[in-house]
Amino acid sequence: MSINRPPAVIGGARPRIGHTRGVHHIGRASSPDADSAEPLIRHPLIVLLQAVRASGSISGAAKLLDLSYRHVWGELKRWEQTLAHPLVLWEKGRPARLTAFADKLLWSERQAQARLAPQIDALRAELPRTLAVPCDHQAHVLTFYASHDDALTALRGHTASLPGSPRLHLDIRFVGSVDAIQALNEGRCIMAGFHTRRAPPEGSLAERTYKPLLRPGQHKIIGFATRTQGLMVRPGNPRGISGLHDLTRANLRYVNRALGTGTRVLFDELLAEAGIAPEQLRGYEQTEPSHAAVAQAVLAGQADAGLGIEATARGRGLDFVPLVTEDYHLVCLQSALDEPPVTALRDVLASPGWRASLAALPGYVPSHSGQVRAMTQVLPWWRFARPKAAGRRAGTAQPPPA
DSSP states (O other): OBSOSOOOOOSSOOOOTTOHHHHHHHHHHSSTTSOSSOOSSOOHHHHHHHHHHHHSSHHHHHHHHTOOHHHHHHHHHHHHHHHTSOOEEOOTTSOOEEOHHHHHHHHHHHHHHHHHHHHHHHHHHHHHHHHTGGGOTTEEEEEEEEOOOHHHHHHHHHHHHOOSSSEEEEEEEEOOHHHHHHHHHTTSOSEEEEEEESSOOTTOHHHHHHGGGOOBTTEEEEEEEEEEEEEEEOTTOTTOOOSGGGGGSTTOOEEEEOTTSHHHHHHHHHHHHHTOOGGGSTTTTOEESSHHHHHHHHHTTSOSEEEEEHHHHHHTTOEEEEEEEEEEEEEEEGGGTTSHHHHHHHHHHHSHHHHHHHHTSTTEEEOSTTOEEOHHHHSTTOOOOOOOOGGGOTTOOOOOOO
């Protein structure tokens, strides 16, 4: 039965659920199946349910949260009335148990955390910039718009931990590759991040997507890394997925990335080359905003496979079917190359410490890290006329043909 008996009074009034001492602890280790990462946003009901699950009783939950029994019991009853569903089952002589509805709430909260984590992480990174950097003349802020990438997240932490001066703060906002380059062109950031296959062929979808946004001579590529993209599948690969053609099986469900993301461009390109029509894939229209969200969908059983990077798959305990190696590019305007934040970033990228950290990430290899590269060398989509011979310079008279 659900909770419906009057509570025993234990102690007086205590702080409300927003009290941080107990909440912080429960957010990290409240249930055996919770994500290992600390949640970035906590809802008071979720905190209550996690505490009940962890302790097996309302009194135990109250103790974990440093709240009174009466307060916890009253909050649970209030939420039951608001949601019109029982949340906790209580049977005499047995531990308190969450109802199926409460279990679904916790599951939904984990899904939301996975989807929101990149955006919340980016917003949280703005706090040091907002509160401290303006007063620090030795600090530099480099504003990034970039395609989702685990190595960039690691780079942000790496630069923040470096001692001495000048200090470099990376203000990274994760968006799709197309949006990242557009933000650079519109002056909303100094650096953009996008990715393509190594030496993407002429006429490819990548060329049609990115070439109109880039201008040799105006944009400069800074070397960063190569990474492996492939199919993320559940542990043990129970569906026996080995390549793209397996995704056309009627009983397999795929989870896609949104239009405008580099991974969606890559996937559509791979499908076209394999002669697979999008309509052959069940779930092609189901999209998620990041590699982490795709991994969570696969882990939760909402899909059997999704394209993503190896580091995310390994970090979530998923199996991984490698498909392609790609370059992750950093791009800025040529006029920004000598600005202090950009030169500081190039120094960090070229350092042995960062290269070692990058190489430790699954699927990543440092590639021309910190080097300025000509766009025509990295992306062979432009053809320029060769310089004319000395005797054929403009304005030089030529003898008539014989």
